[in-house]
Amino acid sequence: MEAWIAARGGGPLPRQGSSHGPQRLVQFMQKLEAAAATVGRVSSLSELPKAVAHELRRRNLPAEVRMGADPTFSGLDWGTLDATRGVGRLVEPATLSRAEFGLAETGTLALASGPDNPVTLTFLGETHFVMLRASDVCGGFEDFWAAWRERGLDPRTLNLVTGPSRSADIGQVLQLGAHGPVALHVFILTE
């Protein structure tokens, strides 16, 4: 048992989980869209509030967004946007979280729960916005687990999210927006 655990072995490494260089980000964005998420690039952190406001307007949503205590967001000037802090509530038109990592293998976001990014924001927002640094995009599960350990994270939940929520339980036809978000939009920070 100890030897097996220490070996950290896996099966064959899928090619789609071993992208690198600029191709990795391209594949990540393609896989996100294949999972019915939308994605945009933001070239500096200070531009994030403008990008969020723009997406809210474009979706005809109220100019408000709920987020946690993540220091990445707290230093920003949110302007006229009503940027409230705290956990998810019963009615939550839009929420914002920061993902720790992305997996280009499947277009998956890895979020760590905690005061910075309360887990309820990931599931209660009708529209869920997620910010992710381009440098945090991994190839696949193998380098993701290594990077996760390296960062020393130990949250109550690690949430791997691949697109907005969905169900095919009625009539075996897939519908977006089951119990979680109806829409998922990812801002990739390329600075």
Add this chain to the structure above:
Amino acid sequence: MSLHEATTPAFKANAKAALGNANLQSALRGSRGNFVLKRAKAREALPEFDGLRDRGRDLKDHVLANLDLYLERYEAAVTASGGVVHWAETAEDARRIVLEICRKAGAKAVNKGKTMISEECGINDMLAANGITPVETDLGEYIIQLRGEIPSHIIAPAVHVTVGEVEAAFRKAHTHLPADRNLSELDLLQKEARGILRSKYFEAEVGITGANVLIAETGQSVIVTNEGNGDLSQSLPKVHIVMASLEKLVPTPEDASTVLRLLARSATGQEMSVYTTFSRGPRRPEDPDGPEEYHVVLLDNGRSNMLGTDFQDMLRCIRCGACMNHCPVYQAVGGHAYGWVYPGPMGAVLTPSLIGVEKGGQLPNASTFCGRCEAVCPMHIPLPKMMRNWREREFEKKLTPSTVRAGLGVWGWFAQRPALYRLAARLGNGVLRGIGGRRGRIASLPFAAGWTGQRDLPAPTGRTFMDQWKARR
């Protein structure tokens, strides 16, 4: 449904009723082929799929061979994270443990993510009998709860329900909504359920989920959903209970990824399900949300007795449902005919192991032995071989019906006398050819109505196999 209500011994009658049920047949027609096509595409897109299957088999075999060590390691890791592992040897134990936790939490309502272990233990009936309201939050589970049914498929629990039946169930249950509201579109139905369940998430004191994987090294439980209901069920109440059976253990997060790479592709043809959540312990002191208590009810219920037997390989099962999606018998009769929690080929093997061959022995007979279940199983479980093992045990225990035993006796008598056997085969061959005539097909035959009732029997076209063999040597 609880253990005691299993209708597995009535499989033949159940199957006959299912074949004659027009609504069920229409629902099954709607889903048939869907899962098969999606899985085939996903498998095609991943050249490493078969290598991953081998790895999946090996890692589960390794855990099963060292199960005691892994169970201890897992419990230690959960305890270190502030959670509690409860050992449930039987379904009865699991019910008692869950009730105790709910009572301590002062629970009036319990939200449930999808968990087949809870079905196996009859948790809903137990909660209701004790004045606690169980609320199924998976959309499919919610629908069948309204209809007073059990799941007919392990990942698509309401696959047997038509859209019209869903609308009828919603109109009957949601009486506080305007009676003339429009529910003519699928998304309107989904939105209505979403709205109703959204407020229920905030009301429950306890949330129960299953687990697709338990990780021994880290003490994490992993759930996989597309709807997000499992996460709302575990994040909003004060107490989170995970119900899982012991064979869900894997050693490391890397091993969990191997299972994940196989699971969604085999189940729904997705590369990844939408939400894969790794949970470890209760909320941290600094956390603003998440449950204050984290309990894992680890169920055995007969599984450890399968270790070291002909049926150990069944414990590799990751509950993807591919075997039933590809099974001609399941596709014809649906899941309820199987009469207990687990339908299809995996159910035909697991059910007799868990509730005994006396009750579940009918199920392994519900197979054409076409072998597709084994061919698509991501864990290489030899399902047909194990069904044959059950048939043998059923025969040995003299549980097989007397007509079948008599038939096998006659066949056995001939089979031990090769010359007579060949003569009889030659005679039968000629007679059938005669009946088939120029059409070459037989529309009805004495003692074969079970076959000819639905389709023609092809008549033999040439000489018997042995005659042809002799002529060509």
